[in-house]
């Protein structure tokens with residue numbers, strides 16, 4: 213069992229982060245924030261898939277003002293992602309941002325930060341200090357290894373906020389390189405009490421990005437580090453949310469929706485197991501209850517896994533034995549297996 217680092221809880225909208233709260237799944241919209249209809253649609257879709265907090269880019273004043281209407285039409289907390297211009301943070305706060313993400317690499321003027329902190333404090337809105345390896349200032353402790361430089365800048369910013377009597381802080385230290393990211397989080401974990409947001413930045417397209425994220429985020433979670441996670445993919449944000457839950461479920465850190473157990477198939481398999489598994493997987497996206505579903509190719513491991521699942525099938529020659537909660541309920545011809553599984557899944561879901 214993973215022993216989690218217990219951080220000082222903060223609240224973003226109605227979501228608690230840190231302390232003993234569950235690890236929260238975040239994503240980020242990929243729409244033009246100024247397009248309110250498209251952004252609201254994407255946030256609603258992300259929420260359907262279990263996204264609990266969403267970040268949106270605020271590249272200009274029009275986007276900061278759009279936040280007001282986006283907030284009115286959506287239900288999950290929204291974090292405004294701010295770079296370069298502190299006035300965008302102030303406008304976002306006025307328009308209802310539940311959290312801010314600031315990048316110390318491009319907002320460092322003390323007066324500007326003071327103005328943001330003053331407004332955030334009045335509204336009880338947390339600030340994430342979001343260090344990104346690609347945008348840390350070149351002149352900062354340049355001879356040190358990158359993870360240490362990232363941590364130094366994060367701590368400078370943390371102390372700046374603390375000196376302004378502000379402690380609604382979350383920190384992230386993202387890099388493309390997985391080892392750099394892990395080292396940076398391990399270095400900072402016992403230096404601050406605040407929640408840590410995990411991610412591997414610019415992780416890449418679907419397959420690469422999922423693997424890099426699963427390895428990086430997974431190792432840190434195994435170390436007990438992490439209060440929120442975001443999987444960054446050059447792909448649909450829905451994929452980010454699905455992958456984030458798979459990582460958390462794999463480590464038994466969250467229960468969310470069904471888990472599909474399926475064998476890889478081999479020369480012993482006498483049914484089209486890949487097609488069957490794909491169709492079951494598609495159906496499971498619409499189910500939110502934690503269920504274990506097993507789709508197995510033959511008698512070698514099939515009955516054992518199917519019995520352990522809530523619903524399972526152990527296939528044989530052109531047939532499938534359907535299990536429900538460990539008991540055989542029927543044996544079906546291959547053409548009827550899918551419907552038989554769906555019926556059992558529906559009755560439990």
Ligand code: SF4
Pocket residue numbers: 475476477478479480481508509510511512513514
């Ligand atoms: S369960 Fe059977 S078909 Fe599937 S991989 Fe194992 S031996 Fe092969």
